[in-house]
Amino acid sequence: MSDVQKMGLLAGWGNFPLAVACALKRQGYAVYCLGIRDHADPALAEICDEFHLVGIAKLGAHLRYFRRRGVRQATMAGKIFKAHMLFAHGGWLRHLPDWRCCRTFYPHFLTRTQDRKDDTLMLTLIDAYAEDGIHFQPPTDFAPELLVKAGPLSGRTPTAAQLKDIHFGWRLAKELGRVDVGQTVVVKGLAAIAVEAIEGTDACILRAGQLCPQGGFTVVKVAKPQQDMRFDVPTIGLRTLQTLVAAGGQVLAVEAGRTIIVDEDEALRFARQHRLTVVAMDVAQWAADQQAA
Structure with missing residues (x-):
């Protein structure tokens, strides 16, 4: 396999890693996948050349696995449940970090400097x-088709009131991202109902449903102004829309070209069935709408 390009895949939770793995295989890569234990889908073993589960805090094991297989480029995909990792009983130490992990993250978890x-x-x-000669690339470099294009994705366009809420939420979400807190804001009637922090988008939407039981609210999810496309790219899918319906929301607005959609056909079919408005806007469109308002 020496004449085949090798690609490492660091896989978290969800279907996004499966989509990236399939895209890499279509492009002829030999895919060596490290699946984060309690996160990664075992179905990755059927797609990748190798699939190995590893603890999230076993950084030394991560690096050895890729080095021994001659992997020099990698990509990552999938969600990590940060709240469970940091604040469940026992904190991050319950994951038994290895020496390399302790040394690398010492200032963040021990001295907290x-x-x-x-x-x-x-x-x-x-x-x-990178210190070990392994360099990450954005997953969307290999699966650009997963990035949403501008327009009404579910076939419904926002009403004038909903568009105002989208613009309002967009500004808030961008500021939230600028300080690296979250990507999602839930609004209704130009009032913020819930903002995302460590709990993630789905939990944020469900909390909004509890705070606004009459429903009909708008969810805005955007990339950070300083978004690094190698990680934590805004992602939506069927589960996002199912959560929106369960919470009583009506609109989901995302940033075109900087948001990933997984299971697109199934997700948008669900959106149409439940008469949801799902729209992707780009920065230029948002700026033009702001000037016209």
Whole structure:
């Protein structure tokens, strides 16, 4: 297999890693997948050349696995449940971090001289891989078809009131992303109902449903202004829309070209069946709408 390009895949939860693995195989890569234990789908074993489950805090094991297989480029996909990792009983130590993990993340978890924001932790991880000669690339470089295109995705366009809420939520979500807190804001009638933090988008939407039992609210999910496309790219799918319906929401607005949609056909079929408005906007469109308002 020496004449075949090797690609490492660091896989978290959800169908996104499956889609990336399939795209890599279509392009002729030999895919060596490290699945994060309690997160990654075992079905990856049927797609990848190799699939190995590993603990999230076993950084030394991650690096050895890829090095021994001659992997020099990698990509990552899938969600990591950060709240469970950091704040479940026993905290991060219950994952039994190895020496390399302790050494790398010492300032973040032990001395706490560095913060534990998503970007901070992920860039620290990427730098650790780079020290061992393994460089991460954006997963969308290999599966650009997963990025949503601008327009009404579910066939329904927002009403004037919903569009105002989208613009309002967009500004809030961008500011939320700028300080690396979250990507999602839920609004109704130009009032913020819920903002995403460590709990994730689905939990944020469900909380909005509890706070606004009359429903009909708008969810806005955008990329950070400083978004690094190698990790934590905004992602939606069938589960997002199922959560929206369960919570009583009506509109989902995302950022075109910087949001991933998985299981697109199934997700948008569900959206049409439940008369949801799902729209993707780009920055230029948003700016033009703002000027016209």
